[in-house]
Amino acid sequence: MIKVLFFAKLREALDCDQCSIALESASVAELRTKLIEQGGERWARELTAKNVLCAVNQRLAKDDQQVTSGDEVAFYPPVTGG
Amino acid sequence: MKVSVSVQEKDFDLAILSRVLRASANDVGAIASFVGCMRGSNANGSLREMFLEHYPGMTERSIREIVEAAGERWPIVACSVVHRVGWIRPGEHIVFVGVASSHRGEAFQACEYIMDYLKSRAPFWKKEVNEDGSGEWVDARDSDREALARW
Numbered sequence: 212m213i214k215v216l217f218f219a220k221l222r223e224a225l226d227c228d229q230c231s232i233a234l235e236s237a238s239v240a241e242l243r244t245k246l247i248e249q250g251g252e253r254w255a256r257e258l259t260a261k262n263v264l265c266a267v268n269q270r271l272a273k274d275d276q277q278v279t280s281g282d283e284v285a286f287y288p289p290v291t292g293g
Numbered sequence: 294m295k296v297s298v299s300v301q302e303k304d305f306d307l308a309i310l311s312r313v314l315r316a317s318a319n320d321v322g323a324i325a326s327f328v329g330c331m332r333g334s335n336a337n338g339s340l341r342e343m344f345l346e347h348y349p350g351m352t353e354r355s356i357r358e359i360v361e362a363a364g365e366r367w368p369i370v371a372c373s374v375v376h377r378v379g380w381i382r383p384g385e386h387i388v389f390v391g392v393a394s395s396h397r398g399e400a401f402q403a404c405e406y407i408m409d410y411l412k413s414r415a416p417f418w419k420k421e422v423n424e425d426g427s428g429e430w431v432d433a434r435d436s437d438r439e440a441l442a443r444w
Contacts, residue, residue, distance in 0.1 A: 219346050219418035220430040262433075266416070269351035285348060285416075289433030292345070292376060292417025293329055293388050293408060 212280055213242060218287040224257045225250065239265050240274040242284060262289050294364040295371040298356045300347060302379040304386055310373055314393040317371035325400035326391040327408050333383035339424045345378045345387070348416035352376075359410040363392075366406070367399035374407065376417065409440045 213232045222228050232245055243265075247255045257263070265272050266285045278284055295317050299305075307328065314324050331343055360372050371393040381387060390407050394400040419431040 216348070218348055218416070219420070223430075266348070266351060269348070269354055271414075285351070287348070287416060288418065288430070290413065290416050291419045291431045291433050292347070292415050293412035293437075 213237075213278055214283045215242070215246065216283065216285040218285065220288045221257060221263065221286060225254060234278075234280065236277060236279045238274065239267065239272055239276050239278060239284070242278060243274075243286075258286060263287070264289065294360075294369045296357060296360050296364075297371075297373040298353050298360065299375045300349075300352050300356075300378055301375065302377065304377065305375045305389055307386075307389065310375065310389055310391055314371050314373055314391050317393055320395055321370050321393045322395045323397040323400040324391060324393045325397065325404040326389065327404055328386060329388040329408075331381050331383050331385055331387055335421055337423065340383055340421050341424050341426070342383070342422045343381045344420040344422065344428070345381060346418045346420070347376075347378045351416050355415045356411060359407055359414065362410070363403045363406050367394065367403045369394050369399065369403050372403070372407070374411070376411075376415070378417070406444055409437075409444065412437045413441055 213234050215232055216229045217225055217227055243258050247258055264287055267276055267278055268283055315321055334340055356374050369392055373391045375389040377387055390404055392400045392404045420428050422428045
């Protein structure tokens with residue numbers, strides 16, 4: 212199981228703050244594809260927006276990074292703190 | 294380098310934060326600090342309040358990493374970062390970055406560096422609430438990302 216979190220505007224657009232995906236091992240890109248398969252058109256539009264960021268185990272990650280069961284992955288919009 | 298990072302709902306007291314930095318070591322000769330506050334309006338008019346969301350765990354870690362990177366570039370004696378989350382009203386504090394060092398040059402520079410990186414890397418998101426109760430997520434600004442280029 213991979214735990215997936217969504218934040219802020221993206222969380223509201225998907226109407227989902229977290230979910231679990233049954234994958235043993237995958238790249239971030241493959242995980243995104245799996246999420247889109249399950250979520251449909253709106254998830255495809257939101258998760259492929261070019262400014263969406265991804266963190267694996269709370270560190271910024273790129274599409275080719277591998278994730279394995281037990282990891283925590285987050286997708287979120289550009290940050291606006293400070 | 295003494296580092297203190299706090300992500301909290303409660304507002305903070307500048308006098309206390311400054312005193313702690315000053316007392317952190319006996320060779321503190323300079324303290325440079327930045328305080329970010331909530332403005333009462335945006336381009337669309339007056340604001341009633343703001344909600345600050347964050348990614349617990351990653352937020353603290355990312356700020357700490359930014360401070361550590363600043364500590365490798367400048368001889369910082371102590372650094373304190375406080376960032377509020379949750380509901381904030383116009384005029385209230387949002388963020389404090391304070392840097393104590395022997396001399397002012399590195400304190401000024403480190404303070405700006407930490408603030409620039411915090412704004413474009415730490416996982417916080419602002420949602421502004423207008424007077425009529427409607428809310429909108431704040432878009433990231435290109436100028437904040439471009440500010441990193443000078444470092």
